[in-house]
Amino acid sequence: MTDDLGLFRDTRAAAERHGTQRRGATHRDSSGRRRRRQARQRRRRRVVLLCALAVLGLAIAGSLLGVRKIQAWRDVPDYAGDGGPQAIVEVEDGQSLTEIGATLARQNVVASIRAFTRAADADPRVRAVQPGFYQLRERMSGSAAVARLQQSDARVGHLEIRGGEQLDNVQLPDGKTVPGLLAEISRASCAMSGEKNTCVSPEALRAAMDQTDPRALAVPNWALDPISRVESRRRLEGLLVPGNYDVRPGSSPVELLGQVTATSMARLLADGFPASAAGTGHSPYDVLVIASVIEREAITPDFRRVSRVIYNRLAAGMPLQMDSTINYPLDRQEASTSDADRARPGPYNTYLNVGLPASPIGAPSVAAIAAALNPEPGPWLYFVKCQKDGASCFSVTKEEHYAAVRDAAARGVF
Helix, strand or coil, X not given: CCCCXXXXXXXXXXXXXXXXHHHHHHHHHHHHHHHHHHHHHHHHHHHHHHHHHHHHHHHHHHHHHHHHHHHHHHHCCCCCCCCCCEEEEEECCCCCHHHHHHHHHHCCCCCCHHHHHHHHHHCHHHHHCCCEEEEEEXXXXXXXXXXXXXXXXXXXXXXXXXXXXXXXXXXXXXXXXXXXXXXXXXXXXXXXXXXXXCCCCHHHHHHHHHHCCHHHHCCCXXXXXXXXXXXXXHCCCCCCCCXXXXXXXXXXXXXXXXXXXXXXXXXXXXXXXXXXXXXXXCCHHXXXXXXXXXXXXXCHHHHHHHHHHHHHHHHHCCCCCCHHHHHHHHCEXXXXXXXXXXXXXXXXXXXXXXXXXXXXXXXXXXXXXXHHHCCCCCCCCEEEECCCCXXXXXXXXXXXXXXXXXXXXXXXXX
């Protein structure tokens, strides 16, 4: 069928127009999608670029920080090597590493606090350093100072007083000599300060004790009167109680004795002494005398019973008859004494004299003082070492006592 009459012309034209419009719309949609895709790509590129710049910035900042830290590490003032002249440094109780470093820097042992603390951070074992005095050197590196503080021979000025020790040296039955407290204080005084040896001899300490006003030796008021009646060479006996002590090397003889006595008296005071002596019927000084005899006569489990024997004998007006008091001025230790020794008159002969010896006969421990303050109730008047571990047998009558002595001897106890 033809369109000679022109009947379909408008329809064909309309179709052509519609097709053209559809193709134009499709083209426009495609262009929009392309633009949106390109925009998204541009945004992603910007994000990637920003992230890259941020990472680069962080890397640069980290590098700069690392450089600064390295530079700060290098810039810490520090000496090199093990140091020069000898120096004595005190580490005080409770000091932090920074405070110890400040002490070292102040004495020119290290170049700076940071030199020490930096080395200490690398070796935390130094945190266990004990209070006291240490032998170091001036101009040490921080690491050398840290290492030296941990060496066993670096500690100076330290001594330990044990129960029963006395001022003078004591000779044992096997011929060995036990250093007395004066010898121990003398040893503790030894160190090097610069090129000077700080040792103070036992003889110098004894002279200071003999010739110095007891107040200057830190003797408390309650002990001043009784020690005025004691030989000057024994006036500090029993006032130096057991424990660990630190004395400052380089101190004078008077200062050394005063440091030990002051520390001892502070410990007694912390334990409630001399107030605790009230009600015993004895002065504080006499309590120390009793405690010192207990210390030398018995093992700890028997302390309170020995204390009761002493109290009972004093109350009965009987001589104490303690071999330890006979041995004391002889500066020797024996389980028993000779007839000649017991017959020799003197202020420490408790076989001839009634009452307490003139002074303590050694350092009384906390346990011995506690026993002297609070004896175990009981009727005993006698005791003798009857076991090889040092334990004693206690008796009320002389006959019981002699039987215990014979039995112990037969078993080879002494």
